[in-house]
Amino acid sequence: MNLSKVTNSISNLELSAKRKLGSVKLIAVSKVQPNEKIKVVLEEGHRCFGENRVQEAFGKWPSFRNNYDNIELHLIGPLQTNKARQAFELFNVIQTLDRVKLARSFASLAQEKGSSPKLFIQVNTGEEPQKAGIFPEQLDSFIKECRSMDLPIEGLMCIPPIDEEPSLHFSLLKKLQERNDVNSLSMGMSSDFETAIAFGATHVRIGSAIFGERIPTP
Ligand SMILES: *Cc1c(COP(=O)(O)O)cnc(C)c1O
Numbered sequence: 257m258n259l260s261k262v263t264n265s266i267s268n269l270e271l272s273a274k275r276k277l278g279s280v281k282l283i284a285v286s287k288v289q290p291n292e293k294i295k296v297v298l299e300e301g302h303r304c305f306g307e308n309r310v311q312e313a314f315g316k317w318p319s320f321r322n323n324y325d326n327i328e329l330h331l332i333g334p335l336q337t338n339k340a341r342q343a344f345e346l347f348n349v350i351q352t353l354d355r356v357k358l359a360r361s362f363a364s365l366a367q368e369k370g371s372s373p374k375l376f377i378q379v380n381t382g383e384e385p386q387k388a389g390i391f392p393e394q395l396d397s398f399i400k401e402c403r404s405m406d407l408p409i410e411g412l413m414c415i416p417p418i419d420e421e422p423s424l425h426f427s428l429l430k431k432l433q434e435r436n437d438v439n440s441l442s443m444g445m446s447s448d449f450e451t452a453i454a455f456g457a458t459h460v461r462i463g464s465a466i467f468g469e470r471i472p473t474p
Pocket residue numbers: 285287308332333415445446447461462463464465
């Protein structure tokens with residue numbers, strides 16, 4: 257397991273970017289990983305995890321929660337509106353809010369339950385048609401709309417196009433953060449978290465560098 261390698265590297269990057277130690281949160285992305293590997297990371301004391309599918313997450317996390325305290329789960333994959341209720345039950349943070357229909361559904365769930373997971377808005381910084389996320393030019397008005405529904409907008413999230421320089425996208429997300437006065441920035445994965453931290457990431461989502469390569473699903 258490479259958890260300590262990754263956490264050490266995050267600390268070093270915080271220092272070299274003149275950021276406060278501990279200001280970057282590590283989300284260990286456990287999608288598709290076998291339970292034994294996740295258990296090792298839990299035993300090492302790590303508690304913050306990311307999953308990209310609601311169904312898959314329901315298959316493993318309720319029982320881990322029975323055995324380990326204070327697990328914080330982030331949904332980092334696209335969410336269908338008809339799974340919003342389930343996602344509200346399981347996740348502490350939902351990072352993939354990206355459209356009005358989903359925001360409305362969150363707002364009515366929040367009202368019903370009296371609370372809501374923290375929310376990040378996914379921004380499609382590369383404007384890729386196949387990718388989820390709201391386009392940058394629509395973000396400001398979308399945030400206003402979400403805030404008018406009293407949704408707790410905690411941050412912005414992006415996944416840069418694989419064939420482009422990630423720093424362009426990280427700096428764009430940072431600019432959008434400042435303009436809209438949101439707290440957090442979820443950006444950076446195994447291959448580019450160094451750059452993301454230099455550009456102001458507060459949350460990095462790291463899978464393969466901790467757990468090893470994912471076994472591809474058939
Ligand atoms: C899988 C995934 C990650 C982690 O990717 P690695 O390259 O394994 O670190 C991060 N963010 C999202 C949205 C993902 O789906």
